[in-house]
Amino acid sequence: MSQETYVLDEEKLASYPQQPHGGKLVNRVLTGKERENAMEKAKKLPMIMVDLEAVITLEMIATGVLSPNEGFMNEEEYKSVLTKGRLKNGVVWPVPLSFAPVGDRNEQIIETLSVGDDVALVDETYDPVAILALDDLFEYDKEFRAWHLFGTTDRNHPGVDSIYRRMGETALGGPIQLLRRVHWGPFESIRLEPKDTWKLFYEEKKFNSVGGFITGANPLHRGHEYIHRNALEELDGLLVQPLVEMAKREYTRHEYRMLSYRGVLNAYYPKERTILAPLRVTYIFAGPREAVLHALIMKNYGCTHAFIGRDHAGIGDYYDKYASHTIFDEFTADELGIGIRLFHEVFYCTRCDSPASDQTCPHDDRYRINISGTGIRELLRYGVLPPKEIVRPESAQIAMQGIQPKGVDENNLAVSPVGKTIKSIFPYYLNRSRLGGPERSHPLEAGKLTIDDLEAAILDVRSNADRIYKEIFDEFSYVTDTLRSTQADWIADARESIYQQQEMVVESLEEKVNKAADKASDEFMYQDKGEAERELSVARKIFNDIPGALRSEELEYRVWNPLPYQRYRGSDEE
Numbered sequence: 001m002s003q004e005t006y007v008l009d010e011e012k013l014a015s016y017p018q019q020p021h022g023g024k025l026v027n028r029v030l031t032g033k034e035r036e037n038a039m040e041k042a043k044k045l046p047m048i049m050v051d052l053e054a055v056i057t058l059e060m061i062a063t064g065v066l067s068p069n070e071g072f073m074n075e076e077e078y079k080s081v082l083t084k085g086r087l088k089n090g091v092v093w094p095v096p097l098s099f100a101p102v103g104d105r106n107e108q109i110i111e112t113l114s115v116g117d118d119v120a121l122v123d124e125t126y127d128p129v130a131i132l133a134l135d136d137l138f139e140y141d142k143e144f145r146a147w148h149l150f151g152t153t154d155r156n157h158p159g160v161d162s163i164y165r166r167m168g169e170t171a172l173g174g175p176i177q178l179l180r181r182v183h184w185g186p187f188e189s190i191r192l193e194p195k196d197t198w199k200l201f202y203e204e205k206k207f208n209s210v211g212g213f214i215t216g217a218n219p220l221h222r223g224h225e226y227i228h229r230n231a232l233e234e235l236d237g238l239l240v241q242p243l244v245e246m247a248k249r250e251y252t253r254h255e256y257r258m259l260s261y262r263g264v265l266n267a268y269y270p271k272e273r274t275i276l277a278p279l280r281v282t283y284i285f286a287g288p289r290e291a292v293l294h295a296l297i298m299k300n301y302g303c304t305h306a307f308i309g310r311d312h313a314g315i316g317d318y319y320d321k322y323a324s325h326t327i328f329d330e331f332t333a334d335e336l337g338i339g340i341r342l343f344h345e346v347f348y349c350t351r352c353d354s355p356a357s358d359q360t361c362p363h364d365d366r367y368r369i370n371i372s373g374t375g376i377r378e379l380l381r382y383g384v385l386p387p388k389e390i391v392r393p394e395s396a397q398i399a400m401q402g403i404q405p406k407g408v409d410e411n412n413l414a415v416s417p418v419g420k421t422i423k424s425i426f427p428y429y430l431n432r433s434r435l436g437g438p439e440r441s442h443p444l445e446a447g448k449l450t451i452d453d454l455e456a457a458i459l460d461v462r463s464n465a466d467r468i469y470k471e472i473f474d475e476f477s478y479v480t481d482t483l484r485s486t487q488a489d490w491i492a493d494a495r496e497s498i499y500q501q502q503e504m505v506v507e508s509l510e511e512k513v514n515k516a517a518d519k520a521s522d523e524f525m526y527q528d529k530g531e532a533e534r535e536l537s538v539a540r541k542i543f544n545d546i547p548g549a550l551r552s553e554e555l556e557y558r559v560w561n562p563l564p565y566q567r568y569r570g571s572d573e574e
């Protein structure tokens with residue numbers, strides 16, 4: 001067997017609690033003499049120039065991230081994946097790996113090619129990256145691909161747009177061999193390939209289970225953390241893989257995003273059980289299908305379970321709210337070969353006093369701070385730390401340094417309308433004057449909100465978010481504690497003085513009733529007996545509303561045991 005096929009000891013691999021997708025971990029990375037020879041050969045082959053996205057895909061295939069795929073798909077495989085979400089042999093595979101180069105020069109070369117040829121794939125400096133052993137050439141139907149992959153041919157969809165922008169007319173299929181890995185810049189020293197993680201999880205750390213989590217362009221927030229904690233409760237290890245490939249023009253610089261992850265992980269996560277590694281994967285924007293792809297990628301990294309959030313690789317309104325969940329119903333657990341853990345949208349409920357989802361919290365919007373990745377980025381642009389309930393300061397402090405673009409424009413605005421940002425994080429704000437507060441007499445319109453509203457909402461949440469549950473607890477504990485030294489004396493004092501004041505009012509009114517005439521000489525100056533009696537009865541009723549001072553001696557009645565303590569300690573003597 002040549003060294004290019006397997007990297008892990010197969011016997012050991014067979015004993016691990018997980019197996020690569022399709023049964024084998026692909027390795028198409030050439031090394032040593034084999035690589036030297038292939039490099040020489042590549043220089044004499046027909047050359048096709050590829051863009052960075054294709055280079056990254058080549059590396060993913062070669063290092064086994066996309067196992068069992070060994071190259072770009074031929075037509076039969078490609079159509080099977082598009083129409084059935086499976087490879088020809090029935091193995092689940094959600095997205096096609098196709099290669100249809102663009103450019104006049106590439107197209108001229110493609111015309112000269114035929115099945116059986118080897119082709120050198122080169123970067124823009126004509127340096128060979130890989131060799132493709134051509135086993136198919138087929139017409140690349142963009143509309144067919146867009147429709148089957150995305151369910152739309154609308155070019156506003158970023159995935160559809162990418163097909164038309166990046167793909168040519170003819171697709172080339174065949175297995176590849178990688179000659180040169182991409183340098184991952186600042187992440188080169190912390191990158192992990194599947195061959196590394198399998199060893200790490202199952203040789204070094206002796207895990208029996210690992211949860212995978214792939215995350216997009218946002219700084220680490222408490223919605224992520226909620227899912228991570230669930231994983232760590234259930235499993236031995238957690239592999240967190242932030243994508244370090246630019247998805248959109250506005251984002252948080254990757255180095256800062258990784259550092260913000262590091263900041264929170266260092267402070268709040270068990271170090272030995274949490275592994276953070278960047279993941280370089282091209283964004284396909286395939287919504288639900290991308291969620292399945294990511295689960296299989298986690299599997300190829302050795303994870304036994306895949307943790308999927310609500311808006312996994314989500315894009316706008318092209319799919320149902322939970323499309324990235326329901327797609328998993330199309331496959332059996334055996335076919336996927338990785339435990340799928342789906343999470344509903346996570347928010348912070350100030351009444352529950354914890355992150356929650358509508359699976360776990362019965363309260364409504366009035367107590368909620370929503371966790372919107374876009375909203376969080378906008379707050380950072382405005383230069384304000386998001387509420388601690390949704391982003392830990394350890395994350396936000398670093399993320400704010402890396403946010404792009406920073407600050408506001410000449411109209412004091414960030415990228416999105418400020419009303420949209422407020423609505424995305426503070427769902428109560430349009431209808432209520434404060435978190436948990438009463439309804440406004442006139443609801444506000446999102447379109448009319450200004451930075452002043454943003455400031456008001458932030459300050460409100462900063463002072464009230466952790467007050468609601470605290471006050472509820474204070475109320476309960478005041479009434480319940482029999483160890484009264486835990487309660488402030490001044491509360492009892494205040495309650496006693498309210499009572500004494502009311503006694504004074506009542507005494508005075510009793511006197512007033514006694515002296516009142518049956519008919520008052522001036523009804524604005526004096527009250528007749530009937531009116532004075534009404535005043536007195538109201539004043540007496542107020543006694544009912546004054547809470548008790550609850551001094552410890554008054555609460556002795558609550559502390560009783562039917563049997564003496566000694567009996568519980570084992571003594572049956574009286």
Ligand SMILES: [Zn+2]
Pocket residue numbers: 349350351352353356361362363
């Ligand atoms: Zn709640």
